[in-house]
Amino acid sequence: ETVMTQSPTSMSTSIGERVTLNCKASQSVGINVDWYQQTPGQSPKLLIYGASNRHTGVPDRFTGSGFGRDFTLTISNMEAEDLAVYYCLQYGSIPWTFGGGTKLELK
């Protein structure tokens, strides 16, 4: 199966900061990667699909990029509501697999 490795596993950030989250696939998955955001007690929400496409209603401070094995989610101007766990998902091969998540916390 394709293993998705996210880094860092946690990050301390400040409001207004630019944040970059990484996701690396153990084999090429093309652009078949999504990013999801999960806040405590809530279901995950789709942010980015197809590596770089913002889902409906997602603020433009969220940007996804990447192809093949290396993917990035960037939050350009961190807001308090962005404190959450972020997961990448590959759906290029069965089984679909998630990364272990990156938790964003306040400094």
Next chain:
Amino acid sequence: QVQLQQSGAELVKPGSSVKISCKASGYTFTSYDMHWIKQQPGNGLEWIGWIYPGNGNTKYNQKFNGKATLTADKSSSTAYMQLSSLTSEDSAVYFCVLTTEGSLDYWGQGVMVTVSS
């Protein structure tokens, strides 16, 4: 609007089975895949598989073969997942998730399954 309403929390004994439901509304139930995702406490997400309610076709994560069985009732627009031979490793929150454009667009609220004697 799309809604996925999952059944309530379950407390079940080791070795038993449980069937959880996901009632869909706001879209054509038979036209889109329904996925199921597992999340153990404090842990990440695991993809279990999907069902296409239109014809009942399924695809499973091999890890869940024999553990999870996905079905769908077109008459009530409800998807089901049965988990069998339960152990403590099956204690988790289980989400049903709709894909309308290839991604996991709409998530149910999740069902907590606790396996304990």
